[in-house]
Amino acid sequence: MSFSKTVEITETSADTRRITVTVNGTPRVVEVEPRLLLVHLLREGLALRGTHIGCDTTNCGACTVLHDGNPIKSCTMLAVQADGHEITTVEGLGTPSELDPVQEGFHREHGLQCGFCTPGMMMAARALLDREPDPSEEDVRWALSGNLCRCTGYQNIVKAVLWAADKQRGAQPAEEDAR
C-alpha cells in the first residue's frame, strides 16, 4: 500500500460502478458514480485537463474527444457509457517532443488565440484527417461545424487543418507568406 492508493471514505460515497476505459492507449480501471460525465472523469478523475468545458447544451465542442476514433462531446456522455471503449484526448496527440501535424498546423497558421476551443477543434480535425486525408475547405468547415470559436473567425483554423493535411500526406505545406 502506498500513499497514492489511500482513498478517504466519506459519507458521500454513493453507489459506484467499476469501469475500464482505455485513455490515450492506456487502460484505466476506475470506480465512478453512474451520473458522472465522461468529461469529468477525464478532467477530475484522471487529471487530463486539456479537455475543456464550455457549455451545458452540447453546442460548443470544447469537450470534443475521440471515442473509438470518432469525435464526440464528452460532456454529453456518461463515464459508464465509455466502459470498454477507447478515448483519445488532446494529451494523446503527438509526443512530448514532436507535435501532431494538426497541433503544428494550428501553431503555424495562427489557428488559436485564447486557446480554449483549441483542444476540441484539434480533436475534430484529427478525426477528419483520419478518414479524409485530402479534405477540401468545405470538408473542413463542415467537420468543424460542431465546434465554436469566439476568437479567430475560423479562417485560420481552416488553414491550419489544410496545412496539417498537406504535411501528413507528405505534400509541401503551403509556404507561409513571408514569415
Next chain:
Amino acid sequence: MTALDEVKIGGLGASRLRVEDQRFVRGRGTYLDDIKLPGMLYMEIVRSPLAHARITRIDTSKAWQIPGVRLVLTGEMMAQRNLAWMPTLSYDTQAVLATDKVRFQGQEVVVVVADDPYIAKDGCDAVEIDYEPLPAIVNPEQSAAPGAPIIRDDKPGQTDNTCYRWEVGDREATERAFAEADVVSSLKLHYPRSHPSPIECCGAVADFDAGTGKLTVYMTTQAPHIVRAAVALIAELPEHQIRIVSPDIGGGFGNKVPVYPGYVHAILASILTGRPVKWIEDKTGNLISTGFGRDMYLDAQMALRRDGKILAVRMHADTDQGAFFADAQPSKFKVGLLHSAFACYDIGIGYITAQGHYTNKAPGGVAYRCSFRVTEAMFFQERMMQAAATDLGMDQAEFRRINLRRDVAFPARTPFGFLVDSGQYHKCLQVGLDAIGYDEFRREQAAAREKGRLLGIGISTMTEPLGAGNSREYDILGIKMFDSAELRVHLTGKAILRTGARTQGQGHETTWAQIVAHELGIPADDVVVEEGDTDTAPYGMGTYASRSTPVAGAAVSMAARKVRAKARKIAAHLLEVSEEDVEWELGRFYVRGAPERGASIQECAMAAYSNMPDGMEPGLEATAYYDPPNLTWPFACYIVTVEVDPETGVWDVLRVVAVDDCGVRINPMIVEGQIMGGLTEAYAMASMQFQTYDADGNMIGANYMDYLLPTAWETPGFELHEVVTPCPHHPIGAKGVGECAAVGGPAAFVNAVIDAIGDAGVRNIDMPLLPDRVWTALQTRQSVSGAPPVGRS
C-alpha cells in the same frame, strides 16, 4: 559589424509565431477550471426563475442535511456581514445575494458549497424559495411609463426608473443648423442586447489563509488590479493581503471586466469554511446574469445641404441597463464614448442626449469588444450615413467622400470634444472600393435586379477612440486610466517583462517581447512576459477597450528606453569614451566615427552586474508608468456584398473586404487574427446573435441552443487590406485594433442587406437580420423593428 535584422530577431513587423501556442496546443494551458487546490470545495448558485418578485420565504434546511454540503449562504447571512450589496464600477450598487426582492431572471439568491459540484447542485435543488411575483419591466418605454413600478426601491431617493441622464454638444447651434438645412434625414434603431460570451465562463478559486491573513483569488478577470482594489473596498480587507491571479483566460471580450457577485460569494465562503472554494459558472449562469453589451435605442437626425455636406447631427439614446448599473464606464462618461460618433466626418455641430433606464433584465451594458459604447456609436453613425445618402439620392461612396476628413485636417476637434489626430481616410476608402470593384458591382447589381435577383453592397467607414486614458479625462471609480511595464534585463542579456495588462488571446507574451526586441535588440525569444498576478505585476488597469497596445504597449517601449539610457552610460564606460560620443544602432552601442568599436546590449547587461562604472547603481531594470496624451484613432473601411433571396429572406454573404489602418503593426499575423475575429462578431450580430426577453422578463438566449453563434460553416471568408498611418503620439506609432472590425463591421452587413432590398420604404431592419425579419420587410415594404414587446402576456 552589420546591424541586426529586426525581423530576424522577432522585432517590430515580424509575424512571429506565438509563444503561448506551445502550451495551448498541448492542452497544457492553465485556465481557471484547471486550478485544483488541496481540500478545495465547490460552489453553485441558486438563481431566481422570475424577473421581478418579492421573496417571501427561503428555507435552506434540507440543503444543509445533504451529506457533503458544507455551507449554505443566504442574503440575510450576507447582510449580517454588511455584504448583501456591493458597489459597481459605475457608482451604483448591486445585490450580492437578494434579500428583499429579485430584480431580474437569473439573479443570485442562495449559494451552496459542497465537497464536489454534483453535491453542490443537489444542495441547490433542495433549497426552497417562495416568491410573490411583481410586474416585469422589459424595455425603456415601460420603464419610463408613468406609474411604472420602481425597480430600485432599495435606493434612497430613487423615485423613478431613471439610471442616469447625460448630454454633450451645443444644443442651440444644432437647432440653428437644422433650421437652415435643405434636407433633414432621420432614423430610429435598436441595437439589440448581445452577450460577449467567451467560450470559457466566469469563475474564481478563493483561498483565504487564516494563518497568514492572506486572501488569494484566482479569477477570470481582464483587470486584476481593479479587482484587487474592489475587493479591498467591498470585503474591507487590507490591499497588501489580497492577491488576485488571472490565469490563462478563455476569451474575455468585455465579459470579464466587472466584479460579479459569484466572486464575492466564493471569497466569503472560503473565509467561513477555511478552505479553498471554486466557483465556475455554467453557460446559462454566464449568459443570464453577467455583463451583456448594447441594448440601446437610438433616435437620430442629420441636417444636410443638398450638395451632400453634413451640417449637424442630433441624437438621443435610451439605454436599457438592466436592474443594476453595472458596466465599467469611465466615470465622466455615463454612456461611454457614444459621443465618438461621426468623428471621422468633418461635421462642426452636434448635440447628443442619453438616458439610462433600469429594467428587470440582467445588469450590464459592458464594453463588448468595444471601447465603451463605441460599437453603438459607429453602428448608428454608419446606418445614419446610409439613410442620409439615400434621402439625398446620392451614391453611398460619394456621400462619404464629401464628408470624410482630409489628410491635411489633423489634428481636428469633433463637436463632442475629441481630438482626432491622424489618418488617411480617403485612401482607405479607395483601397476598399478598388478591392471590391465598386463600380462593376453596381453594374452587376442593376443587371441582376432586372432578373429579380437582389444583390446589395454595404459600406462602413469609421474612426474610433481606443486606448483610454489620458488620465485627465479617464478614470474608473476615480482610479486614473494609465498602464505600466517593468523590464528586468538579467546578467546574461535575457529579460523578464511584466505589465499591468492581461492577455486573453491577444498574444501579449509574443508581441510585448517584440517591442523589447525593437527597442533594445534583445531577440524576442530571450524575453519572457508575465502578466496577471497582482503580487508581481506593476499596477495597471487591465485589458479591454483595445487599450493594451496603446497604453501598456507604450509603457513597454518606455521601460525599454529607460533601460537603454542606462545601458548607454555603461557602454561609454566599457568603450572608455564620454556618453555623448556613443551612438546606438539596434542591439549595440558604438563609438561615433569608429563603428567597429562597440558594446552589445548583452555586454552592457553583463557589465551592469559585474563591471559597472564607479558610483553607478548596479543592475539593469526599469519600470514605466505610461499616461497617454490622447486616445489612438485607428480608421477602418469595411465593405460587404450580399445576395438576398426574395422568396425566403435568407441572405448570403458574397464578399467581405476590410481595410484597417491601425498604425504600425507590431505583429501583422496577430493583427490580422484580431481583425478576422472582429469581423466574425460583426457578422454574428448582423445575422443571428442576440438576447431578448418575453413580456414576463424570461430571457430568450440563455444557452447556446437559443443564443446562436456562427460556426465555421456559416462564417464567410475575409479579404484583408492595410493602410498605415502611424499614431503621432504613441512611442512606436501603434494604435488599438482588437475591436475595430466588431465595431465598424455590423453596419456594413446591415447596409448591404438594406441596399439589396432597395426599397425606399425599408429604411431599417433591426439586427439581427433574421430571415423572417428580412422577409417581412420585403412583403410589407416597411422597416422592421426588433425591439422587445410592450404589453403583457
